[in-house]
Amino acid sequence: xQSLEQPSEVTAVExxxxxxxxxYQTSGFYGLSWYQQHDGGAPTFLSYNGLDGLEETGRFSxxxxxxxxxxxxxxxxxxxxxxASYFCAVRGPxxxxxxxxxxxxxxxxxxx
Amino acid sequence: xxGVTQTPRYLIKTRGQQVTLSCSPISxxxxxxxxxxxxxxxxxxxxxxxxxxxxxxxxxxxxxxxRQFSNSRSEMNVSTLExxxxxxxxxxxxxxxxxxYGYTFGSGTRLTVV
Numbered sequence: 001x002q003s004l005e006q007p008s009e010v011t012a013v014e015x016x017x018x019x020x021x022x023x024y025q026t027s028g029f030y031g032l033s034w035y036q037q038h039d040g041g042a043p044t045f046l047s048y049n050g051l052d053g054l055e056e057t058g059r060f061s062x063x064x065x066x067x068x069x070x071x072x073x074x075x076x077x078x079x080x081x082x083x084a085s086y087f088c089a090v091r092g093p094x095x096x097x098x099x100x101x102x103x104x105x106x107x108x109x110x111x112x
Numbered sequence: 113x114x115g116v117t118q119t120p121r122y123l124i125k126t127r128g129q130q131v132t133l134s135c136s137p138i139s140x141x142x143x144x145x146x147x148x149x150x151x152x153x154x155x156x157x158x159x160x161x162x163x164x165x166x167x168x169x170x171x172x173x174x175x176x177x178x179r180q181f182s183n184s185r186s187e188m189n190v191s192t193l194e195x196x197x198x199x200x201x202x203x204x205x206x207x208x209x210x211x212x213y214g215y216t217f218g219s220g221t222r223l224t225v226v
Contacts, residue, residue, distance in 0.1 A: 033214065042202065043155070045214035087155060099168045100145060104154035 004088055004103035011109045017076045020106045022088035024069040029090040030098060032064045032071040037105070038084045046073070046086075075108070083110045114138065116205050116218035124224045130191040133221045137184050137205030144186040145215065146178060149200045158201075161186055162208075190223075198225045 005023045012018040022032065031050045035043040049055050049064035049071060061074040075082055085105040092099045117136040125131050137144050146158040157170035161180035178188040184205070190197055200222050204215035 035215075042217035042219050043204075043215075045216065048214060089155075099170075100157050100160060102147075102155040102157060104152075 004090065004101055006086075006088055006103040006106045008104065009107045009109070011111065012078055013111050014078055014080060016078050017074065018078060018108065020073045020075070020086050020088075020108070022071045022073070022103055024090055024101075029066075029069065029092055029101070031091055032062070033089045034060075034062055034073045035087045035089065036084050037087065043087060078110045080110050080112065083108060116203060116216050118201075118203050118218035118221050120221060121219065122222050122224075124226060125193050127193055127195060127225055129193050130189065131193060131223060132187055132189045133201055133203075133223075135186045135188075135203030135205075135218060137186070137203075138216055141205035141207055141216070142184055143206040143208060143213075143215075144180055144184065145204050145206075146186070146188050147202045147204070148172075149202055149220070150198075155202070158188065193225045195225050198223060 003025050010018055033048045034046040036046050037043040046060055047055055047057055047062040049062050052064055052066055054061055054063045059076045064071040073086055085107050087105045088103045090101050092101050116138055119134045143162045145160040148156045148158055158172055159166055159178045160168045164180045175191045180186045200220045202217050202220045204217045206213045206215045
């Protein structure tokens with residue numbers, strides 16, 4: 001079937017850099033998005049990659065390689081407030097009617 | 113501008129009952145999608161609507177249904193509730209139906225089935 005794989009948990013310290021990977025099992029997906037969700041809050045949109053390469057938004061960057069069905073979210077200069085769950089999402093191939101597919105999320109813990 | 117509004121925020125229902133949840137998207141947004149979120153299960157996709165048409169449906173039983181109205185407001189209905197339906201139900205809206213627009217989520221409706 002179609003699924004996204006993300007690490008379930010990542011731990012890092014303040015000021016460090018962390019990379020959260022997202023791999024897609026079936027080729028032909030369209031675009032990759034990242035969302036952040038704090039405990040008790042709603043997911044919020046972070047970034048979108050429609051083409052291969054790196055997109056940078058402040059401390060956060062997102063990368064996509066469509067040929068490898070792989071992407072990642074890079075968080076730099078980590079702050080305590082970055083402790084949250086991070087979800088990747090893609091729109092599946094045409095044969096799936098471009099169904100939205102979400103990863104199970106990566107729980108990031110930033111320690112002092 | 114107002115965000116995505118979901119009502120009610122909290123709901124307690126008994127097994128076997130049915131429930132209707134409401135979602136008012138951001139003004140001008142035509143795409144609405146629904147998700148079920150439980151601890152450890154991430155965001156489970158329920159449905160996606162665009163201009164009153166269901167574009168996609170997730171792998172949920174037929175007890176879960178939804179619709180979108182001409183003003184883009186959406187409702188989802190769950191019939192014959194089961195204990196396992198207890199979850200946070202999130203609605204998200206977007207200008208279009210492609211990921212590049214980004215989805216704005218509501219705060220969700222927390223449903224407890226007892």
